Amino acid sequence: MSKPWAAFIVVLSFALVGAGCSESSAEAGATHRIVITGSSTLAPMIAEIAKRFERDHDGVRIDVQAGGSTRGITDVRSGLADIGMVSRQLGAEERAALHSHPIAIDGICLITHRDNPVAAPTHDQIIAIYSGRVTNWQSLGAPPRPITVVNKAQGRSTLEVFLKHFALRSDQIQASVIIGGNQQAIKTVAGNPGAIGYVSVGSAQYAAEQGTPIKLLPMGGVPASVRAVAEGDYPLSRTLIVVTAHPSTGWTERLIDYAQSPRVHDLISEHYFVPITD
Amino acid sequence: MSRSRTDRWLLVGLRASGAVTGAVVLLVIAFLLIESWPASRHVGLSRWITDPSWYPTSSAADGRFNLVPMLWGTLAAAGIAVALATPLALLSAVFCRFYAPPTIARFYRRMIQLLAGIPSVVYGLWGLTALVPLIQHFRPPGTSLLAGAAVLTLMILPTIALLADAALANVPGDHLRAAAAAGLSRPGTIRGVVFPAARAGIFTGILLGTGRAIGETMAVLMVCGNIVQTPTSLFDPIRTLTANIALEMAYAMGDHRSALFVSGLALMAIVIALVAMADRIGRGYAYA
Amino acid sequence: MHDQAISWHAAWPAPRLSARRNPDRFIAITAWLGAIAVTTVFFWIVVDLIRLGGAQLTPAFITNAPTSAGRAGGIGSVLVSTALILGVCLAVSAPLGIATAILLAEFTREGNRYCTAIRRSLDTLAGVPSIVFGLFGYAFFCVYLRMGFSILSGGLTLACMVLPILTRTAEQGLRSVPDEYRYAAAAVGMTRTQTLRQLLLPAAMPGLVAGVVLGVGRALAETAALLYTSGYADRMPSSLADSGRSLSIHIYDLAMNVPGGEPNAYATALVLVGLLIAINATAVWLGERWTHRKLSTA
Numbered sequence: 001m002s003k004p005w006a007a008f009i010v011v012l013s014f015a016l017v018g019a020g021c022s023e024s025s026a027e028a029g030a031t032h033r034i035v036i037t038g039s040s041t042l043a044p045m046i047a048e049i050a051k052r053f054e055r056d057h058d059g060v061r062i063d064v065q066a067g068g069s070t071r072g073i074t075d076v077r078s079g080l081a082d083i084g085m086v087s088r089q090l091g092a093e094e095r096a097a098l099h100s101h102p103i104a105i106d107g108i109c110l111i112t113h114r115d116n117p118v119a120a121p122t123h124d125q126i127i128a129i130y131s132g133r134v135t136n137w138q139s140l141g142a143p144p145r146p147i148t149v150v151n152k153a154q155g156r157s158t159l160e161v162f163l164k165h166f167a168l169r170s171d172q173i174q175a176s177v178i179i180g181g182n183q184q185a186i187k188t189v190a191g192n193p194g195a196i197g198y199v200s201v202g203s204a205q206y207a208a209e210q211g212t213p214i215k216l217l218p219m220g221g222v223p224a225s226v227r228a229v230a231e232g233d234y235p236l237s238r239t240l241i242v243v244t245a246h247p248s249t250g251w252t253e254r255l256i257d258y259a260q261s262p263r264v265h266d267l268i269s270e271h272y273f274v275p276i277t278d
Numbered sequence: 279m280s281r282s283r284t285d286r287w288l289l290v291g292l293r294a295s296g297a298v299t300g301a302v303v304l305l306v307i308a309f310l311l312i313e314s315w316p317a318s319r320h321v322g323l324s325r326w327i328t329d330p331s332w333y334p335t336s337s338a339a340d341g342r343f344n345l346v347p348m349l350w351g352t353l354a355a356a357g358i359a360v361a362l363a364t365p366l367a368l369l370s371a372v373f374c375r376f377y378a379p380p381t382i383a384r385f386y387r388r389m390i391q392l393l394a395g396i397p398s399v400v401y402g403l404w405g406l407t408a409l410v411p412l413i414q415h416f417r418p419p420g421t422s423l424l425a426g427a428a429v430l431t432l433m434i435l436p437t438i439a440l441l442a443d444a445a446l447a448n449v450p451g452d453h454l455r456a457a458a459a460a461g462l463s464r465p466g467t468i469r470g471v472v473f474p475a476a477r478a479g480i481f482t483g484i485l486l487g488t489g490r491a492i493g494e495t496m497a498v499l500m501v502c503g504n505i506v507q508t509p510t511s512l513f514d515p516i517r518t519l520t521a522n523i524a525l526e527m528a529y530a531m532g533d534h535r536s537a538l539f540v541s542g543l544a545l546m547a548i549v550i551a552l553v554a555m556a557d558r559i560g561r562g563y564a565y566a
Numbered sequence: 567m568h569d570q571a572i573s574w575h576a577a578w579p580a581p582r583l584s585a586r587r588n589p590d591r592f593i594a595i596t597a598w599l600g601a602i603a604v605t606t607v608f609f610w611i612v613v614d615l616i617r618l619g620g621a622q623l624t625p626a627f628i629t630n631a632p633t634s635a636g637r638a639g640g641i642g643s644v645l646v647s648t649a650l651i652l653g654v655c656l657a658v659s660a661p662l663g664i665a666t667a668i669l670l671a672e673f674t675r676e677g678n679r680y681c682t683a684i685r686r687s688l689d690t691l692a693g694v695p696s697i698v699f700g701l702f703g704y705a706f707f708c709v710y711l712r713m714g715f716s717i718l719s720g721g722l723t724l725a726c727m728v729l730p731i732l733t734r735t736a737e738q739g740l741r742s743v744p745d746e747y748r749y750a751a752a753a754v755g756m757t758r759t760q761t762l763r764q765l766l767l768p769a770a771m772p773g774l775v776a777g778v779v780l781g782v783g784r785a786l787a788e789t790a791a792l793l794y795t796s797g798y799a800d801r802m803p804s805s806l807a808d809s810g811r812s813l814s815i816h817i818y819d820l821a822m823n824v825p826g827g828e829p830n831a832y833a834t835a836l837v838l839v840g841l842l843i844a845i846n847a848t849a850v851w852l853g854e855r856w857t858h859r860k861l862s863t864a
Contacts, residue, residue, distance in 0.1 A: 295665030397787030493695025553693030
């Protein structure tokens with residue numbers, strides 16, 4: 001047998017053995033795996049909680065993936081995920097089929113670029129901007145610049161909460177950019193001085209304090225901040241929950257109890273959400 | 279012919295592998311059909327083009343499922359890209375074969391090969407950070423049909439240029455010497471002798487490039503802005519069929535999810551038709 | 567690509583008549599301008615890649631795990647996931663593709679119906695857009711076979727995707743082996759298995775390896791097919807059942823979803839493009855070796 005042929009066989013068998021090994025190690029290892037998918041608002045915080053949980057408990061591995069609240073619900077129902085992260089209210093049918101566990105409270109706020117001089121657009125102005133009746137910042141007393149309306153993709157829970165608050169219908173919105181998660185919205189607004197978007201107060205405040213050039217606009221006269229959300233003054237807030245398909249047991253139950261316990265309140269606050277204390 | 283026993287086993291093994299390989303495409307098509315069945319049944323045939331807009335929901339009754347604006351988005355981006363890339367690619371090939379000094383031609387060809395090897399996500403990254411801010415400077419929001427078409431142009435230019443270059447290289451030297459002997463000028467030879475002889479190869483390249491432009495996902499997803507609308511200007515943000523799948527697959531449920539498989543099936547049909555056409559022309563060319 | 571030794575400039579040594587010089591000059595100028603434009607854009611991209619990513623590219627970047635959603639840290643775990651995805655992809659596609667190539671090239675006559683069917687289905691598969699592979703992989707591997715978002719799902723999806731190019735290149739490699747080999751083997755009474763193992767496969771090796779290398783290149787560059795199959799998790803995978811993020815998805819995520827993620831996105835892109843250039847160079851080198859062999863034995 002010639003040399004290159006032998007070398008090829010060796011490489012191939014390595015690949016096969018490698019694949020086989022890692023597969024068997026997955027079966028042999030006693031680690032329990034918990035898959036969590038869903039809301040991109042919750043994902044970064046849950047990932048941190050999961051890391052701490054793994055550190056405190058041996059034999060468990062937690063995979064957290066963002067994909068939107070509805071994805072979390074779908075995955076839990078299809079069995080792809082053990083826990084779904086949800087940042088909107090459950091529908092009646094979903095409430096009947098799933099078990100929900102509140103984790104934290106979050107607000108939704110409008111953001112613009114830091115250099116945008118418009119300080120506090122009114123409720124009606126925001127509706128006018130989002131429904132395409134106002135298309136230039138000049139109409140709001142700022143230097144002329146076309147408004148880039150950043151909207152969330154269909155099915156995103158922040159979109160639903162936002163629409164409900166402003167009594168808008170999805171098809172009334174005249175957007176210039178459609179984005180997926182919170183981070184993408186922040187990134188888009190930070191990169192465009194004429195943009196306006198809406199995101200989780202927690203994500204926005206976190207990004208702003210990290211130096212991202214965005215500005216949080218007040219809502220109904222209340223400045224958008226985690227404190228306002230915590231004190232209950234802020235008009236646009238929602239409860240962040242996780243859902244399971246069955247009454248949780250074993251590792252899943254322990255993880256959810258852990259996430260609801262005061263042991264993770266510092267992590268929740270670190271992500272600019274409001275822990276639930278009662 | 280007598281065969282040893284190992285030979286028989288070998289043949290059985292090879293046949294089995296061949297069967298698996300051949301079955302993959304059937305499996306792909308079968309799963310696309312199964313997954314798209316609920317939406318095709320609930321939405322029907324006409325609503326994909328007559329619904330007022332694209333607001334899919336998990337049950338077909340409440341949602342709106344008009345795919346046409348995204349089809350226009352796809353066709354506009356791909357069309358502009360092909361229209362821009364084809365002349366540039368042909369010029370590149372002619373440059374390499376007839377006008378550039380050999381050293382420069384070799385360097386240029388290597389460069390085109392490198393361009394062909396850059397993955398689409400890197401083109402997307404570059405488009406997003408270099409092109410979009412540039413366009414945004416003139417006409418916000420910057421994420422637009424123009425950005426998408428520009429990135430696609432760059433992506434398919436190497437495909438067309440390399441295939442055209444190979445086609446020009448395959449024109450028999452005798453043709454050229456005969457043309458020169460007959461006193462034809464260089465442009466006359468290129469137009470009258472070389473291009474007709476290389477026509478099939480060039481068309482193959484253009485068709486494959488078109489297929490690539492229509493099927494491309496990542497780069498357009500990153501630079502086009504993803505608004506569902508029929509573009510009326512180059513600066514309008516658009517959403518293509520491919521980007522729609524990548525964007526909404528994350529949270530689509532029920533008929534919405536199924537609708538995405540329908541658009542996947544449609545895309546696959548378009549691209550396969552193009553590739554089959556390219557293959558037919560290309561084969562005729564190879565035997566000519 | 568054909569780097570032809572004959573220069574066709576030689577075909578037009580004498581200056582043209584003045585009436586005919588103008589169109590020639592016009593095309594010459596346009597061709598040069600076009601080439602310069604393409605070159606300019608090429609360098610624009612390359613310079614951006616190096617300028618924006620070069621500074622981050624340190625040995626620590628290659629080995630460290632990503633932190634703060636990839637903004638900081640390196641790409642260690644991402645590289646491991648990428649390698650595992652490629653490993654799964656190759657472990658499945660290489661044996662299947664090469665076996666099919668042997669079947670097509672050595673064991674069937676032109677026009678055999680079984681063979682034509684396989685060939686036709688491979689051609690069709692070659693035309694499927696990558697996002698459609700993603701849809702299929704998600705529906706089949708992740709949901710139907712219950713593999714979830716895992717390296718296994720991603721690798722298998724890519725295996726389906728690279729089968730056509732791998733099989734085609736390997737088949738061409740086998741076909742380029744001169745028939746004299748086969749006649750000689752038959753004359754000395756070798757069985758077909760022996761002929762294959764001792765003569766044909768070694769002779770066609772550069773072609774087979776080139777096929778595998780091209781497949782790896784295609785898989786490495788892929789993003790859309792992996793978005794909904796291998797998933798996003800950027801942690802060090804502990805088994806093939808874990809979700810793992812490939813280099814390409816890492817770039818996408820940093821560019822789209824992480825404010826301040828560009829520098830690391832560019833650095834990752836630099837690594838990815840570097841790997842791809844190395845892979846393509848290998849394929850070209852193998853292809854040249856294979857052509858030489860073909861010429862020297864013909």
